[in-house]
Amino acid sequence: MHTQLLRSRFLEYFNKQGHALIASSSVIPHDDPTLLFINAGMNQFKDVFLGSSRRDYKRATTSQKCVRVGGKHNDLENVGHTRRHLTFFEMLGNFSFGDYFKKEAIRYAWEVATEVFAFPADKIWPTVFVKDEEAFDLWSSYVPASRISRFGEKDNFWAMGDVGPCGPCSELLLDRGEEYGRATTPLEDASGERFLEFWNLVFMQYNRQIDGTLAPLPSPSIDTGAGIERIVMLQMGVPSVFETDILRGLIATIETASNVEYNPYDKAKAPAFRVIADHLRCLAFAIADGVQPSNVDRGYVLRKVLRRAVRYGRQLGLDRPFLASLLPNLIESMGAHYPELTAAEERIKELLTLEEEAFLRTLRRGGGLLSNIISDAISSGSEISGGDAFRLKDTYGMPIEEILLIAKDNQLAVDLAHYEQLEEKAKERSRSSQRAVMQLAEESVFAQYVGQHGPTQFVGYNVLKSYGVVRAILTDGAFVEAIHSGQSAHLLLDRTPFYAEMGGQVGDSGTLESEHALFCVADCQSPYRGAIAHIGHLERGVIRIGDGVMALVDGVRRQKISNNHTATHLLHWALQKLLGGHIKQAGSVVDPHRLRFDFSHHKALSQEEIATLEDAVNEKIRENSSIASYELPYEQVQGRSDIKQFFGDKYGALVRVIDMEYSKELCGGTHTSLTGNIGLFAIAKESGIAAGMRRIEAVTGHEAELLARQPLRRLEMLAIQLKVPVQKVEERIAKMLEESNALHATLQQVKENQVEQVAAALATATEKLGDLPAVITAVDIAAEQLSGCADALIARIRSGAVLLACVTQERCQLVVRISDDWVQRGISAAELIKAIVPIVDGNGGGKPISAQGGGRSPHRLGDALEAARRYLMEKSWQ
Numbered sequence: 001m002h003t004q005l006l007r008s009r010f011l012e013y014f015n016k017q018g019h020a021l022i023a024s025s026s027v028i029p030h031d032d033p034t035l036l037f038i039n040a041g042m043n044q045f046k047d048v049f050l051g052s053s054r055r056d057y058k059r060a061t062t063s064q065k066c067v068r069v070g071g072k073h074n075d076l077e078n079v080g081h082t083r084r085h086l087t088f089f090e091m092l093g094n095f096s097f098g099d100y101f102k103k104e105a106i107r108y109a110w111e112v113a114t115e116v117f118a119f120p121a122d123k124i125w126p127t128v129f130v131k132d133e134e135a136f137d138l139w140s141s142y143v144p145a146s147r148i149s150r151f152g153e154k155d156n157f158w159a160m161g162d163v164g165p166c167g168p169c170s171e172l173l174l175d176r177g178e179e180y181g182r183a184t185t186p187l188e189d190a191s192g193e194r195f196l197e198f199w200n201l202v203f204m205q206y207n208r209q210i211d212g213t214l215a216p217l218p219s220p221s222i223d224t225g226a227g228i229e230r231i232v233m234l235q236m237g238v239p240s241v242f243e244t245d246i247l248r249g250l251i252a253t254i255e256t257a258s259n260v261e262y263n264p265y266d267k268a269k270a271p272a273f274r275v276i277a278d279h280l281r282c283l284a285f286a287i288a289d290g291v292q293p294s295n296v297d298r299g300y301v302l303r304k305v306l307r308r309a310v311r312y313g314r315q316l317g318l319d320r321p322f323l324a325s326l327l328p329n330l331i332e333s334m335g336a337h338y339p340e341l342t343a344a345e346e347r348i349k350e351l352l353t354l355e356e357e358a359f360l361r362t363l364r365r366g367g368g369l370l371s372n373i374i375s376d377a378i379s380s381g382s383e384i385s386g387g388d389a390f391r392l393k394d395t396y397g398m399p400i401e402e403i404l405l406i407a408k409d410n411q412l413a414v415d416l417a418h419y420e421q422l423e424e425k426a427k428e429r430s431r432s433s434q435r436a437v438m439q440l441a442e443e444s445v446f447a448q449y450v451g452q453h454g455p456t457q458f459v460g461y462n463v464l465k466s467y468g469v470v471r472a473i474l475t476d477g478a479f480v481e482a483i484h485s486g487q488s489a490h491l492l493l494d495r496t497p498f499y500a501e502m503g504g505q506v507g508d509s510g511t512l513e514s515e516h517a518l519f520c521v522a523d524c525q526s527p528y529r530g531a532i533a534h535i536g537h538l539e540r541g542v543i544r545i546g547d548g549v550m551a552l553v554d555g556v557r558r559q560k561i562s563n564n565h566t567a568t569h570l571l572h573w574a575l576q577k578l579l580g581g582h583i584k585q586a587g588s589v590v591d592p593h594r595l596r597f598d599f600s601h602h603k604a605l606s607q608e609e610i611a612t613l614e615d616a617v618n619e620k621i622r623e624n625s626s627i628a629s630y631e632l633p634y635e636q637v638q639g640r641s642d643i644k645q646f647f648g649d650k651y652g653a654l655v656r657v658i659d660m661e662y663s664k665e666l667c668g669g670t671h672t673s674l675t676g677n678i679g680l681f682a683i684a685k686e687s688g689i690a691a692g693m694r695r696i697e698a699v700t701g702h703e704a705e706l707l708a709r710q711p712l713r714r715l716e717m718l719a720i721q722l723k724v725p726v727q728k729v730e731e732r733i734a735k736m737l738e739e740s741n742a743l744h745a746t747l748q749q750v751k752e753n754q755v756e757q758v759a760a761a762l763a764t765a766t767e768k769l770g771d772l773p774a775v776i777t778a779v780d781i782a783a784e785q786l787s788g789c790a791d792a793l794i795a796r797i798r799s800g801a802v803l804l805a806c807v808t809q810e811r812c813q814l815v816v817r818i819s820d821d822w823v824q825r826g827i828s829a830a831e832l833i834k835a836i837v838p839i840v841d842g843n844g845g846g847k848p849i850s851a852q853g854g855g856r857s858p859h860r861l862g863d864a865l866e867a868a869r870r871y872l873m874e875k876s877w878q
């Protein structure tokens with residue numbers, strides 16, 4: 001059964017059992033710093049398991065795009081060399097949020113395994129967590145007890161990460177027979193190849209805290225996951241996931257592109273095919289969801305994946321960008337179920353090719369760098385340092401094995417110990433940035449708060465002032481009862497008009513006031529969904545938990561932010577109108593002073609395009625139309641092409657739409673009520689920030705006026721420098737240009753006269769070489785006058801040869817002129833120059849009547865002139 005069919009049968013089965021069909025989330029986790037990429041179907045439901053958010057359904061089923069690379073779940077270097085490691089795969093799953101539990105989960109899994117997957121019932125071997133008697137008993141009604149194995153925490157306790165939802169699990173294994181090993185039970189099968197796991201049922205019961213303790217979840221839930229590639233592999237009876245339909249199809253296109261045949265048993269070449277097929281899927285899906293190869297975080301991981309694919313491509317002779325040519329095949333097999341892939345086709349192709357080109361250039365430079373490193377090491381008699389080896393590997397993607405081999409060929413050692421230290425550090429960097437770790441600690445504190453008190457109610461779309469009760473006070477990462485004047489803290493209220501930074505819009509500032517206290521809010525953040533932290537310090541008084549405060553947002557600042565946010569939507573609309581629908585927002589920042597908008601586009605905008613954008617936005621501002629906002633169920637909005645939404649975002653059951661009729665966008669930010677409030681819009685800067693990625697920085701209102709006034713200010717400064725009133729600047733400059741042209745002409749005349757004078761003086765110094773009158777000399781004039789001087793001289797002496805030379809900055813220049821009559825007698829300027837320039841380490845050429853040359857050794861100019869004399873002497877006799 002092909003992947004497509006299997007996927008739909010699985011989803012249909014669970015849909016019939018009352019599970020909502022939910023689309024895969026983006027592979028980029030939204031608002032979850034604990035994760036680099038989505039690595040399991042349950043990620044998009046993390047909040048629901050924790051009880052901090054709710055959905056309209058209690059059962060769901062998905063086919064989730066997963067990326068396992070760079071995190072704890074995968075080792076990139078394995079992919080391609082094993083039968084089943086992948087960086088990208090689809091995970092089928094069914095979920096219960098406090099609805100059914102172990103009994104039904106096991107029944108469904110059994111039915112699907114034996115009926116939908118059609119695996120022979122007597123080949124299915126369940127495993128359970130060692131202490132889970134309940135699961136053991138439940139399985140006993142389907143298989144004999146002898147086929148149920150108990151495993152410990154390492155195998156049968158699943159956790160999403162170091163913190164978060166987790167619980168004991170039960171796996172379904174399929175016995176693939178003796179061909180895959182002699183083990184007779186899963187407990188004996190250390191490699192797991194014979195008794196292959198194909199489905200994991202997690203009985204979600206706990207939330208692991210930062211200190212490692214397990215807090216019970218609000219209600220026991222179910223999370224299951226089955227890798228679709230593995231199921232298809234088992235069904236088709238093929239030895240590896242790379243022999244299944246989608247991946248094998250991609251391998252076929254690689255065969256065509258490289259003209260090399262794929263032989264799964266060829267240890268030298270087969271890994272390359274597998275690496276490329278797998279990595280292409282990972283890259284294409286991640287790019288479609290908005291990640292760009294870069295030097296940080298996810299972008300860094302993606303860059304590593306792409307470089308690995310390119311390096312393996314070279315093993316198949318693919319030494320030019322090739323990944324884009326494989327994409328149509330992938331879209332054909334997966335685009336129908338994942339429309340975001342089809343929609344992003346052009347952008348994916350463009351980014352892949354740009355990145356491949358850049359890396360191929362880097363590789364070529366890397367080759368050069370390696371030879372330098374080697375020659376330096378040989379001449380200094382030292383080894384290749386760990387730092388150099390790491391640079392070659394990390395920046396130029398050269399595998400360490402290759403570096404070791406080349407070093408060995410040159411009888412050089414490599415400081416491997418230091419290299420490995422650097423490698424370990426880099427791994428650490430990509431695994432978890434410091435920021436993520438800190439946020440993680442904070443996150444769990446706030447998660448605990450939301451768990452206890454429920455979310456803070458945000459009332460600030462309509463009001464900027466509201467009464468609230470202090471629910472929690474946090475100083476130095478711990479909850480306290482009260483704070484006193486001078487102390488800094490994070491304050492949480494039951495309700496607030498303060499907007500916490502999100503979706504690019506900065507947090508509000510303002511004050512929290514009571515009769516006895518004044519707390520200045522410098523920033524407002526939401527470290528965890530539902531928690532709104534007012535960050536600031538207590539200016540005076542005391543604040544205690546339970547105190548009532550008046551929350552006052554700085555209204556002027558908020559208005560500017562809202563204006564800029566609406567202007568961002570207008571800019572997005574204008575960009576799509578001008579450049580086309582492929583323009584996608586890749587990031588934005590909205591603060592009171594400016595807005596910044598990043599988008600995918602392959603070339604810089606022209607001045608004209610920038611003006612068109614400004615005009616379009618300003619026109620909408622002058623229309624002064626109102627901006628509507630309302631909430632809709634996400635199901636109704638999903639798939640509506642007239643509402644801009646981002647695959648990179650995870651939306652709740654209800655979403656907010658910002659509607660200006662011509663532009664509709666899902667957005668949680670604050671907006672101005674009438675477009676006219678924005679006043680004026682001006683683009684301050686347009687620049688490139690990465691391959692295929694542009695950035696516009698713009699200002700509105702008073703800031704836009706200041707920007708518009710800048711050229712005038714410059715003009716005023718200019719007028720001061722020119723010592724004329726502003727109105728006279730043009731006139732003054734025209735006059736200066738006229739004067740400067742006249743001066744230039746005079747100077748030219750002076751130079752020509754000078755050349756004439758030098759020529760006249762030289763004409764009197766004619767020597768005779770045999771019959772040939774000649775002037776051969778070095779002169780003290782500028783190089784650009786040399787030709788003019790030689791022309792004037794030959795005109796004066798009429799018949800003969802002229803060789804003039806001058807010396808400038810470590811070089812010498814030579815020009816030769818031969819009169820027509822001597823050319824006819826067989827003397828050639830070009831030949832003369834060619835005969836003498838080697839003496840000054842240079843080259844030259846020209847025609848019989850005129851030639852020129854230059855050299856790097858001016859101290860041998862005298863010798864060259866002597867050689868010219870001898871040459872001409874000989875020639876004049878012939």
Ligand code: ALA
Pocket residue numbers: 039040041042158200201202223224225226
């Ligand atoms: N979340 C579980 C897993 O990834 C099902 O294995």
